[in-house]
Amino acid sequence: MSGGEIDRLILLLSRLPGLGPRSARRTALHLLKKREGVMEPLMEALAQVAEKVRPCATCGNLDTSDPCAICADPRRDPALVCVVRDVADLWALERAGAFQGQYHVLGGLLSALDGIGPDDLGLDRLEIRARTGAVTEVILALPATVDGQTTAHVIADRLEPLGIGLSGLAQGVPVGGELDYLDDGTLTAAFRARRPV
Known part of the structure; x- marks a missing residue:
C-alpha cells in the first residue's frame, strides 16, 4: 500500500490507546498532509518529553x-x-x-x-x-x-x-x-x- 516508513508509522500509531489500525491510518495521513503545522511540532514535543520528563523520586509522578x-x-x-x-x-x-x-x-x-x-x-x-x-x-x-x-x-x-x-x-x-x-x-x-x- 505504501512505503515501509509509512507502514511503520501506522503500526506505531496503532499501538497507542484508542487507535486501531483504521484510526492509525487516518492519523498518519493527517500528519503527512500537515507536516509543518502538526507533524513537525509533534516531533519536537515528543523529543523534548523523551529527553526531559522523568518520574519524581518522591511520589512517582x-x-x-x-x-x-x-x-x-x-x-x-x-x-x-x-x-x-x-x-x-x-x-x-x-x-x-x-x-x-x-x-x-x-x-x-x-x-x-x-x-x-x-x-x-x-x-x-x-x-x-x-x-x-x-x-x-x-x-x-x-x-x-x-x-x-x-x-x-x-x-x-x-x-x-x-x-x-x-x-x-x-x-x-x-x-x-x-x-x-x-x-x-x-x-x-x-x-x-x-x-x-
Missing part, C-alpha cells in the same frame, strides 16, 4: 523537575498521601481538583497472574514516607477490582502498625471502575465520602 511540581508545592498538605495505581489516576484526580495533599504512584497493582509482587510496586518507599511522622492519613484511591482490593489490603497491613489513618474511596466509584474513566463530579463525591479501610 511524571514531571520535568524532581521533586515534581505537586511534591514541591508548599500549599499541598503533606499530612495526606493519596495512593494511586498509576500516573493516569493521579492526573484524573488533579483534573477533578478534589484533593490537595500529596500522592504516591504505585506503578501497577499486585497480581499473581502477572508476577507483580510488593517489591515491584515501591511499597517500601510508601512505608518510609509514612514513617516520617508528617503523614497522618493515607487514602487508598485504587480501582475497585480484585487486584485493587488485594493491593489495598496489603498496604493496610503494612501501614496499620504505624497508627496512621487509612481510608479508601467510597461512593461514586463502581465495582470494576477505573479512575481515569470517571467524570470529575464522581471523583469529587468519592473523595468526600471516603471511609476507613
Whole structure:
C-alpha cells in the first residue's frame, strides 16, 4: 500500500490507546498532509518529553523537575498521601481538583497472574514516607477490582502498625471502575465520602 516508513508509522500509531489500525491510518495521513503545522511540532514535543520528563523520586509522578511540581508545592498538605495505581489516576484526580495533599504512584497493582509482587510496586518507599511522622492519613484511591482490593489490603497491613489513618474511596466509584474513566463530579463525591479501610 505504501512505503515501509509509512507502514511503520501506522503500526506505531496503532499501538497507542484508542487507535486501531483504521484510526492509525487516518492519523498518519493527517500528519503527512500537515507536516509543518502538526507533524513537525509533534516531533519536537515528543523529543523534548523523551529527553526531559522523568518520574519524581518522591511520589512517582511524571514531571520535568524532581521533586515534581505537586511534591514541591508548599500549599499541598503533606499530612495526606493519596495512593494511586498509576500516573493516569493521579492526573484524573488533579483534573477533578478534589484533593490537595500529596500522592504516591504505585506503578501497577499486585497480581499473581502477572508476577507483580510488593517489591515491584515501591511499597517500601510508601512505608518510609509514612514513617516520617508528617503523614497522618493515607487514602487508598485504587480501582475497585480484585487486584485493587488485594493491593489495598496489603498496604493496610503494612501501614496499620504505624497508627496512621487509612481510608479508601467510597461512593461514586463502581465495582470494576477505573479512575481515569470517571467524570470529575464522581471523583469529587468519592473523595468526600471516603471511609476507613
